[in-house]
Amino acid sequence: MLPSGMTKIPRDLSRREFVAVGGAVLLSAGAPRLARLELTAQQAIERIRARVGVPWRDTTVDGFKAGDPATVVTGIATVVMATLPALRQAAAAGRNLIVTFEPTFYSGNEDPGSRASDPVYLAKKAFIDEHRLVVWRFSDHWGARVPNEFASALAGALGWADLRTADNLLVYAIPSTTLGALTEHVRARLGVKGSLRVVGTPGMQIRRVLLSPGTTDMPGTVKNLSQADVIVSGEPREWEAVEYVLDTASTNQPKGMIAVGRLVSEEPGVRACAAWLRTLITEVPVEAIATVDPYWRIA
């Protein structure tokens, strides 16, 4: 038992943090400051679930992926994908709750499968354990808010925040341009490198842009592209949205596609999520970790 007058050390305050905080703070005199620290990952997530504004789904990829939910949160980092470099950056900045939007262990169900004894997988797991990080995924529900947070934030990053059309929340009416000029605008604004791929002719006239960050599926493309000249896409598949856009060249209404990659397309929405989290979690710092386009191409 602890001597009277001493507060029990929260089980998830690491030894290093205990030293940093200093024993004195743990005496009753330091109680107010300690109370401020005691936001667990579980409590943070409960607050998010209560405030996200969409009903929580029974079947979802969202949830804890690594770490102990009872861990006391020292800081929150949002990131598109919880790669090992991103986890290192978060840990170095003292952000031990990582809110990610893509998998942590290489697949949607996080089952390492054949990688269970893989050295890279084990190194990542060991890093998470050693630094007592907690990883929580927030993809389905952040993406379910209306208007779509990823699309709105992508529009903001492209300088089009005020240009959304009234008839379609995913379509933006921009000043008249060409596919070639728009491609250069998108490349510069999003810092996209190897992920950038374009379908269509550079001289194609563009007025209306359909935004489709993340997965660019075929039904959404067919449904919405009739109202736009070009689709700015995250991740299209060649036998789905790409083939459809390609085929429009043989009709009297040719369309264009600018694919920027899934991760690049989701980056603005993940930054917007950090800003939103700051409005409901004030106990600890919240920041977005930048995602660099992982792909490169031969110059």
Place this chain on the structure above:
Amino acid sequence: MTAEAVVARIKAQLASQGVAWREGGRDTFKAGRPETDVRGIATSGMSTFDVLRRAAKAGHNLVISHEPTFYNDRDVTTDLETDPVYRAKQQFVAEQQLVVWRFHDHAHALRPDPLIAGSARALGWTSYASPADPRVYVLPATTLGELASAIARRLGDRGIRVVGNPAMKVSRVVLGPGYGMPPLSAAADVVVGGEIGESGGNTEYALDAAAAGQPKAMIMLGHMMSEDHGMQEIADWLRTFLAGLPIAFIPAGEPFA
């Protein structure tokens, strides 16, 4: 010979090579009338509108496509009936009396897999095939940057995407054309293939592996840049048992500008 009869001949040939026909898969007629008389056959990685136009112009009215015609894996057209692009493509098929038949599942069942063989041929890797594993190629040691440059030049691949350190040494390659490339693991330096989901998977693994000091890489050629070539192998194979019919490979080509 009708398109139906051509497909019957293909099924018989597959059976003679030990590939039993399985119903319920992807390999069905997608457009046009199966009873149409065939004047010539065109094989292609994907029956895009442009491929259909080139096939019609060449008088090859049976198009054998590896990938879908109508923008989804099973060519479900229920929600496309009022779509102008779909309607224009169907109208062109009807006007030109084309027939489109898909050859995917059973093509991959042939040994060696002609899609892998075609990709390896296009890459110039045939002689580097590992005798132990049909997907592994052991190349003369190079760097990832040099390998990617050589591939891009050779294939004329504009949309090639690479993850990994350009300076890393590579030799052992797993080749997986099409979608869903083989998972990266400690067993190879680099996976080369068509396209794969960017969420998690090989992209995340390669980024983690570099950070963990065990560099791995992935080169995505694009779906057509990796599987189109194998339909040349299919054209060659069709000629062995369909003498008298003009048969041509019409590449879908890279969709990206």
